[in-house]
Amino acid sequence: MQNEPKHLLFIEDLKKVYKNKVVLDDIDLAVSKGEFCTLVGPSGCGKSTLLKLILGQERTTSGRILMEGRELLLPSDSIGIVYQKYSLYPHLTILENIMLGKQLPVSLWRSFLKKKAIRLEAMHYLESVQLAEHADKYPHQLSGGMQQRVAIAQALIMKPKILLMDEPFGALDPGTREIMQVLILELWEQNRMTIFFVTHDLEEAVFLGTRILVVSQYYTHETNGKQGVNLGSRIVSDYALNRNGASSPQIKETAEFGQLIQRIRNEGFDPKQCQTASEFNLEHFDSFQTFG
Ligand SMILES: Nc1ncnc2c1ncn2[C@@H]1O[C@H](COP(=O)(O)OP(=O)(O)OP(=O)(O)O)[C@@H](O)[C@H]1O
Numbered sequence: 001m002q003n004e005p006k007h008l009l010f011i012e013d014l015k016k017v018y019k020n021k022v023v024l025d026d027i028d029l030a031v032s033k034g035e036f037c038t039l040v041g042p043s044g045c046g047k048s049t050l051l052k053l054i055l056g057q058e059r060t061t062s063g064r065i066l067m068e069g070r071e072l073l074l075p076s077d078s079i080g081i082v083y084q085k086y087s088l089y090p091h092l093t094i095l096e097n098i099m100l101g102k103q104l105p106v107s108l109w110r111s112f113l114k115k116k117a118i119r120l121e122a123m124h125y126l127e128s129v130q131l132a133e134h135a136d137k138y139p140h141q142l143s144g145g146m147q148q149r150v151a152i153a154q155a156l157i158m159k160p161k162i163l164l165m166d167e168p169f170g171a172l173d174p175g176t177r178e179i180m181q182v183l184i185l186e187l188w189e190q191n192r193m194t195i196f197f198v199t200h201d202l203e204e205a206v207f208l209g210t211r212i213l214v215v216s217q218y219y220t221h222e223t224n225g226k227q228g229v230n231l232g233s234r235i236v237s238d239y240a241l242n243r244n245g246a247s248s249p250q251i252k253e254t255a256e257f258g259q260l261i262q263r264i265r266n267e268g269f270d271p272k273q274c275q276t277a278s279e280f281n282l283e284h285f286d287s288f289q290t291f292g
């Protein structure tokens, strides 16, 4: 498959090996601008590793990762990340924490930007995560959910082309989590971002994603018959979901929603799963397999 410029991110025949353990194998993925991709899979299947590779924190063992047609070899401002737990600078206010990224001497141009302009911009992002009135507080004065909102604002101010999120709501209580889910959907719509969101929570994945990627080591290798833990994880399902406007959490109660979660569980989380690559459920119109 050719890498047309229409794909913001293009991954071809990616393999990642740590020592002698194959973590990811035969990963092919083409992502268009504006997609909200949620990534699920059994613990240890390589979800965080895939994010680190896209972020440029780790190198692929083989295969390519391209952004807008160019190979991604180093970390870049175009890709931001929000982790499950973010440590803000305790001696800086919330506003100062958000301004920080813009003030790093990444480029000469940035260092000439007036502090006032950066402050205004930081306030804009604080407002978008509904924290404007807490601008002058210090991190220890905020709840976990509020701190995660600061981390999101901190990522957004850098205007990343791709926002990676590694279980960003994993440490929050269920009520706060649902509020954050609705907030991230609103921000995604407002900022027309491309998001890669890893979660353990299948309900969260189906609620948020316009595309659901299931990564799993549970399948049977087509040539050597090997199964399960000895295999590098692959994308075993790739669903396109139609979203008509922002979803309400009530959608979680519908039968279709529950059925999709059950399908994902069967396809990606069952160690006895014995489908081969030709049987993978790659429904998304951009899905492809190279078998390098
Ligand atoms: N730096 C490293 N060196 C060696 N092995 C590693 C390294 N980083 C990750 N691994 C291994 O790679 C595999 C995938 O790890 P990864 O953290 O990507 O999984 P995950 O899908 O994010 O898991 P979880 O759902 O528990 O967060 C694991 O077996 C892990 O032990």
Ligand SMILES: [Mg+2]
Pocket (backbone or CB within 6 Å): 047, 048, 049, 166
């Ligand atoms: Mg992880």
